[in-house]
Amino acid sequence: MFGLTQKELEKGKAGHTAQEIYQQPKVWNKALHIFAERKEEIHNFLHAIYSKHEKVRVILTGAGTSAFAGDILVPELQKQDQEKVQFEAIATTDLVSNPTNYIFKKVPTILVSFARSGNSPESLAAVKLATDRIDHFYQVNITCNPEGKLAVNTKDDKNSLTILTPEEAHDQGFAMTSSFTSMMVICYLAFSKDTNAGEKLQTVITNGEKFIESxxxxxxxxxxxxxxxxxxxxxxxxxxxxHEAALKMLELSAGKVVAVHESSLGFRHGPKSILNDKSIVVLFMSQDAYTQKYDLDILKELSGEPKDIKTVALTEMDNEEVSQYANWTVSVNNSKQSLENDFYLSLLYVVFAQVLALKKSIQLGITPDNPSPDGSVNRVVQGVTIYPMTFA
Incomplete structure (x- = not known):
């Protein structure tokens, strides 16, 4: 698996993380089937809310990787002409620390919580704050843990819906991998207006099965x-x-590799100063022809840098122009049909970022399943104090 023997995985304490990365295409397929079985129930729940209110706010939330799931999904969901629905991505860490900035009493709201364990103190606190404040409040919990507090606390609540990922997605390793991608798949299927989403995800899965091997x-x-x-x-x-790609490297290298993220256009505005002769730049190229122009411009600029910077460009399909400027070019879609949006691409691109972080961790002599044995960071966050809040 990823060029590592079972003995090497055991010695490096990397078995859980490696397997949880490798299994993702199969887990996505299971997530697709879980959604299909509950499609009518999920859509009826959401449509009942939409029909009851003139406008509905949908907040996608979580902490860390779970928050980034919302960041990735919101642009794609919002552009699908959903006139009655306003999608927003707000981390639980922001909701809890600044509730009056984000929680509005008179605005009907669905809080979509992404949660691997369902026991994060910020996730539970965000739900309580929203429950206490919002007149018309609803929940959709997308979680890997049927025994987590998010799932258990809403079991008999008619204004709440819990959707469980496949059992295998409840990652045992420190870093969120298959939990992250499977929760995104389920959320996209639930809220997207794309009636062919299931078919397109099958194409993603087929490509994922090939890409995971190469x-x-x-x-x-x-x-x-x-x-x-x-x-x-x-x-x-x-x-x-x-952001998620950078976090994976930071987590699994235990901070020994400086990992940052930026937009293709934003990189020139100061962050580019981080580059040195030991830098790698990984560019996730959009499938959108217009957006791709800006991605290609920064790649061209980096290829002309005097420093010994190496670049990796991930593209949907083979692109000769990109190959001219990147040190390594990786295409992820072997079919003849475009995946049509960058959310689908992100599911394939993430495999590269996860495997690179895994193997760099092993190269550094770190144990990927628990890269922080001193307990400075934990699989389920610890040390959080939740303070009581009284709304005026």
Missing amino acids: VVNTVDAVLEHGMDRIVYLGSGSLGKFA
């Missing part, structure tokens, strides 16, 4: 170059996705 070739080539800094770039929702 991705290690580029990853190993990148790791041979060596790096102590990595920059992830993208535009629009892929710029948001770059």
Whole structure:
């Protein structure tokens, strides 16, 4: 698996993380079937809310990786002509620390909570604050844990709906991998107006099964170059996705690799100063022809830098112009039909970022399943104090 023997995985304590990355196409397929079985129930729940109110606010929330799921999804969902629905991505860490900035009494709201464990103190606190404040409040919990407090607390609540991911998506490793992508798949299916979403996801799954086997070739080539800094770039929702890619490297390298993210256009505005001769820049290129122009411009600029910067460009399909300027080019869609939006692409691009972080962690002698054995960071966050809040 990813060029690692079972003995190497056991020695490096990487077995859970490696398997949870590798299994993703199969888990996405199971998530697709879970949604299909509950499609009518889910759509009836949402449509009942939409028909009751003139306008509905849908907040996609979570902390860390779970928050980034919302960041990635919102641009794609909002542009689908959903005139009655306003999608927003707001992290639980912001909702809890600044509730009066984000929680509005008179605005009908659906809080969509992404949660691997369902026991994060911020997730539970965000629900309580919204329940206490909002007149018409509804919940959709997308979680991996049927025993988590988010799922258990809303079991008999007619204004709440819990959707469980496939059992395998309840990651045992430290880093969120299959939990992250499977929750995004379910959320997209639930809220998207794309009637062909299931068919397109099948194309993603087919490509994912192939990519999961070949991705290690580029990853190993990148790791041979060596790096102590990595920059992830993208535009629009892929710029948001770059945040998750950077976090995976930061988490699994235990902070030994400086990992940052930025938009393709925003990188020139100061963040570019991070680059040195030990830098790798990974560019997630959009499938949108217009947006792609800006991605290509920064790639061209980086290829002309005097510093020994190496670039990796991930593209949907083979692109000769991109290959001229990138040190490594990775295409993820072997079909003849475009995936049509960057959300679908992100599901494939994430595999590269996850495998690169996994193998860099092992290269550094860190244990990916628990990269922070001193307890400075934990699988389920600890040390959070939730303070009582009284609304005026």
